[in-house]
Amino acid sequence: VYLIALSFMKSEADAEDIAQEAFLKAFRHLSTFRDESKFSTWLISITLNEARSRLRRQTIVRMQSLDDPPDDGGVVSPALLRDWREIASEVLERQEIRQMLQEAVISLPTIYRQVFQLRDVEALSVKETAEALGISVSSAKVRLHRARMMPQKQLSPLLKSVNPRPKRRWLPWL
Amino acid sequence: MVIECKHVWGYISDYLDAALPEDIRLDVQKHLEHCEICSAILDSTRNIIILTADERVFELPVGFSERLHARIDLELQGTGGGYNNEPCRTWCARISATTRKRVRIESTI
Secondary structure, eight states: OHHHHHHHHOOHHHHHHHHHHHHHHHHHTGGGOOTTSOHHHHHHHHHHHHHHHHHHHTTOHHHHHHHSOOTTSOOOOOOOOSSOOOOOGGGGGSHHHHHHHHHHHHTSOHHHHHHHIIIIISOOOHHHHHHHHTOOHHHHHHHHHHHHHHHHHHHHHHHHHHSOOOOOOOOTTO | OOOOHHHHHHHHHHHHTTOSOHHHHHHHHHHHHHOHHHHHHHHHHHHHHHHHHSTTTSOOOTTHHHHHHHHHHHHHHHHTSOGGGOOHHHHHHHHHHHHTOOOOOOOOO
16 A cells, blocks of 8 residues: 555655555445455555545646656667576665665656556556556556566666676686 | 567567467567577566565555554544454454565566
8 A cells, every 4th residue: 555655656755644544544434345346456446546636635646747658658668688687586685776676666657657566566467457547458558568668778787787797707618 | 470579579568467369479489589689678577577576675664554553543542443343453454464465476487
């Protein structure tokens, strides 16, 4: 809930406030919950509504919608890589690596950040993501694709420096 | 059918989600078998998804749970009890259990 709020607000304090409000609203309206959807989907939709209404109050929506690229706004090319080596999850023990990944996600344009956060961080299905955001499944797929390609240009060189290639040894018999 | 790199890039996300039609998936797979660049892009995309999905990346702020419990407790005092008279801790534990069910993106490939 907090992370979904963070994907809208960017500010941690605002995200925490929205998360608290969402839990309280869920608590107050628990009797209206129907088993037609998963409880988590219901809770997420409350969070999204709360975040949207907060943004409206802060009159940020208009500015952000101008900044956000439209869904059909051109092709996003991935970083051209030739020798990507897998980064083991042990590197996440390092604060600077976690920070690097957070910044890459947070710096995505809002419409892409929301989809990425719901699908890839919160592990919702594409359909659930689309429903939560009130967009079509095909829009969710387009946004997801771009959201997944965008951080690579920023992250690839940084992560490769975390995981450098072993120095090549001179093997005269090869 | 032979497809070019730029087409493969457009399919990478759906390929990782195993959401491509079978004929396209086979074309993409065939391309990936001999194209180093596209294979590297696929690997890096998958790797970055796995890393960002790790719960160590986006952690709750310190004291988040305590502040949330305190706020709900305050609400309970105002309403004279929780939903169905559930104590706050029980209710929150139920919510936590539901919301923590994260499914890791384990590539199907």
